Amino acid sequence: MKYTPYSLAIAILCMLSSCGGTAEKAPVATSQEGTPVEHVKMSEVATFGQGCFWCAEAIYQRVPGVSKVESGYCNGVVKNPTYKQVCGGDTGHAEVIRIEFDPTKVSYEKLLDTFFATHDPTTLNRQGNDAGTQYRSAIFHHSDEQKKTAESAKERWTKSGSFKNPIVTEIVAAETFYKAEGYHQNYFNDNPSQPYCRAIIAPKVEKFMKEK
Numbered sequence: 001m002k003y004t005p006y007s008l009a010i011a012i013l014c015m016l017s018s019c020g021g022t023a024e025k026a027p028v029a030t031s032q033e034g035t036p037v038e039h040v041k042m043s044e045v046a047t048f049g050q051g052c053f054w055c056a057e058a059i060y061q062r063v064p065g066v067s068k069v070e071s072g073y074c075n076g077v078v079k080n081p082t083y084k085q086v087c088g089g090d091t092g093h094a095e096v097i098r099i100e101f102d103p104t105k106v107s108y109e110k111l112l113d114t115f116f117a118t119h120d121p122t123t124l125n126r127q128g129n130d131a132g133t134q135y136r137s138a139i140f141h142h143s144d145e146q147k148k149t150a151e152s153a154k155e156r157w158t159k160s161g162s163f164k165n166p167i168v169t170e171i172v173a174a175e176t177f178y179k180a181e182g183y184h185q186n187y188f189n190d191n192p193s194q195p196y197c198r199a200i201i202a203p204k205v206e207k208f209m210k211e212k
Contacts, residue, residue, distance in 0.1 A: 043067060044103050046111050046146070047074055047174045049094035049138035050119035051127025055201050056097040058188035059118050059208050065106025070098045071180040071187070074140050075172065083181055089132040096140065098177055108146060112153040115139065118208055121157075122165035128200070137167075140174035147171060 050056050053071035060069045073086050076093030086093045101111065119127055121137045139154075141147040150171045158167050179185075188201045 042103065043100050044108065045142055046099045046101060046108060047096050047140035047142070047177065048099070048111075048115050049074065049096040049136055049140065050115060050121075051095070051135045051137075052130050052200075053095040053097050053180065053184065054187040054196070055127075055204055056119070057186070058201050058205050059114065060097060060099050060111075061186075061189070062205065062209060063101075063106060063111070063114060063212075065104075066099055066101045066111075068100040071184045072096055072098055073134075073178045073180060074098075074138075075175050080178055083184065086134050087132070089134060091134075093134060093178075094136050094138050094140075095134050095180075096138070096177070098179075108149055109153060112139070112150060114208075114212075116153065116157045116162075116167075116169075117211075118204065120163075121167045121169040122163050124168050137169040139169060139171045141171060142174050147173075 048056060057069050057071050060066050072095075073081050073091070073093035074096040076086070076091040078085060078091040078093070081091045081093055085091050086095065099111065101108075115121075119137065123137070125131065125133050125136050127135050127137075139150045141150055154167055154169060154171065157163070188197050188205070191197050192202070
């Protein structure tokens with residue numbers, strides 16, 4: 001077929017149109033719930049040992065941006081330990097709280113500041129009357145970034161002069177976590193009249209709420 005200049009131009013336009021001249025925009029990636037991925041709230045995990053987990057749990061439950069707090073046992077040598085076993089001091093576990101938090105609302109650094117401000121990180125294997133390796137001051141990091149941030153926070157608090165004695169907090173990788181028995185969860189909120197809660201936890205929570 002012989003093309004005139006006019007018909008040739010029309011043919012080229014048609015070819016361009018059919019080969020992507022009106023290509024559709026790539027769809028936006030979505031989550032399983034159908035929400036655009038860039039709008040999905042992300043959460044991170046932090047694990048701290050700072051003495052009795054009842055006290056620590058009550059504190060972090062009151063930190064804006066924290067969505068979940070669980071009491072448990074971390075980095076021991078016994079699988080599925082019981083509270084009685086851990087209290088014996090022979091399993092190697094630390095009493096800890098595992099925190100889920102929204103980093104857009106509260107930073108890991110802020111949680112570390114709460115950690116250092118709400119217990120004594122200078123006493124080895126002891127918090128008040130609670131003594132034993134299970135009560136050691138420890139930051140169990142979940143990434144290299146958390147490790148670096150924790151080391152920086154420890155150095156900053158050491159230089160701050162907030163403590164007369166050296167900080168002995170250990171910074172180690174979080175290896176294993178076992179959730180504590182059900183009656184340990186949400187302990188202070190469920191047992192506000194319990195003697196230990198009234199005498200020990202309530203004053204700590206009150207002080208924290210005033211200073212935060």
